[in-house]
Amino acid sequence: MKRSLLFLLALFCVGLLIRAQDFPGSSDHLLFPRMKGFTIVEYDVTEPATYRFVDKDGTEMIVSGRMLYYYYESDTDMAPSKILDAVSAKARSLTDRFCNHDGDKICMIIQQENVEVWADLSAGDFYYTLRIIERAEVDQEVTAESISADLDGKGETVLYIRFSYRGDEIQPYSLPAIEALAALLKATPALKIEIEGHTDSEGADLENRKISLDRATAVAAELVKAGIDRERLTCTGLGESAPIADIESAEGKALNRRIVISKK
Numbered sequence: 001m002k003r004s005l006l007f008l009l010a011l012f013c014v015g016l017l018i019r020a021q022d023f024p025g026s027s028d029h030l031l032f033p034r035m036k037g038f039t040i041v042e043y044d045v046t047e048p049a050t051y052r053f054v055d056k057d058g059t060e061m062i063v064s065g066r067m068l069y070y071y072y073e074s075d076t077d078m079a080p081s082k083i084l085d086a087v088s089a090k091a092r093s094l095t096d097r098f099c100n101h102d103g104d105k106i107c108m109i110i111q112q113e114n115v116e117v118w119a120d121l122s123a124g125d126f127y128y129t130l131r132i133i134e135r136a137e138v139d140q141e142v143t144a145e146s147i148s149a150d151l152d153g154k155g156e157t158v159l160y161i162r163f164s165y166r167g168d169e170i171q172p173y174s175l176p177a178i179e180a181l182a183a184l185l186k187a188t189p190a191l192k193i194e195i196e197g198h199t200d201s202e203g204a205d206l207e208n209r210k211i212s213l214d215r216a217t218a219v220a221a222e223l224v225k226a227g228i229d230r231e232r233l234t235c236t237g238l239g240e241s242a243p244i245a246d247i248e249s250a251e252g253k254a255l256n257r258r259i260v261i262s263k264k
Contacts, residue, residue: 026070031091031110031117032130034072035083041127042071048250051133053107053120055099061165063118064202065135065250073127080104080123087128088121109165111173114139116162136254137162142177144184147261151191156262160254161219166203168214170222178219181261182226192264195219197237200253205239213237219259234264 026043028034049067052060084106091110100107104124110117116135122128138160150157161178162171170178185191197212197219216235224230246252 029068029070029130029132031094031112032087032119032121032132033090035074035078035086035128037076038072038074038128040070041073042069044069048248049133051118051120051131053099053118053133055107056101061099062202063133063135063165064253065118065133068130068132068134070130070132071127072130075126077125080125080128083123083128084121087123087130088119091117091119111162111171136250138254138258140177142180144180144187147181147184148188151261151263156260159219159259159261160257161215161259163215163218166211168211168218170218175222178222179226181219182223182228185223185228185232186226192232192234194234194236194262194264196260196262197235198242198256198258198260199240200256201240201243201247202253205241208239209237209241210239211237212239216259 022040023043026040028040034040045066045068047066048064050062050064051067052062054060081103084104088106088108091108094112095108095110097109098107099109105120105122107118107120110119114137116137118133118135120131140160142157142159147157159177159181161174163169163174164171185193195216197214197216199208199212201208203211213235214237216237220230220233220235223233240247240256243252243256244258245255247256
């Protein structure tokens with residue numbers, strides 16, 4: 001009888017040990033440290049992938065990139081709001097861009113160097129799921145001198161300005177590139193330029209043409225704020241019609257989302 005009890009106890013302990021092990025090959029995302037007592041039960045990485053994020057107004061935003069999926073589980077019931085607060089604390093400290101936030105769900109966008117991270121975090125009483133899309137961007141450093149050299153040598157230069165998703169709000173990360181362009185224009189009063197907007201292939205063609213023109217116009221507005229005469233700037237939007245890289249891959253899409261500056 002004693003041996004039987006010991007055997008059952010050993011099986012129980014082995015079961016607990018197996019249950020406590022994370023899904024093979026999985027690891028926590030650096031922006032979302034796990035809550036104590038939770039185990040990764042399911043894990044998957046898909047690339048390329050798309051995911052539908054929904055903002056607080058119910059608007060769908062279809063984002064593509066590298067997708068990581070996590071399903072965490074615990075043996076202890078816990079309030080979903082407490083799970084959300086604990087798991088998202090680090091990420092929330094790095095952004096003020098939220099597309100949704102309620103009692104059992106939070107969606108946010110975090111800029112990490114040349115990767116824009118979209119995260120959808122949902123929680124229940126004993127579990128939470130985390131879906132992350134890592135949207136690649138082109139990392140670029142430009143100066144007034146490098147822009148000038150491109151314009152003199154090639155007649156144009158490419159700027160990878162980061163905007164809000166399918167919008168024309170310039171992200172702070174990209175302001176130094178526009179400041180460099182403004183410095184060149186101030187130093188060269190006779191220089192007039194065309195600002196040409198380009199998008200990737202996501203979305204409808206007509207919508208992309210509008211987005212690309214709006215983005216070119218937003219760059220022009222930022223230059224005017226810096227003291228550049230609007231008469232020196234012409235804006236054009238070509239949408240997805242002139243790709244320079246693969247239109248399907250995340251890296252190619254990042255290269256195709258661009259602003260081209262040329263001499264008039």
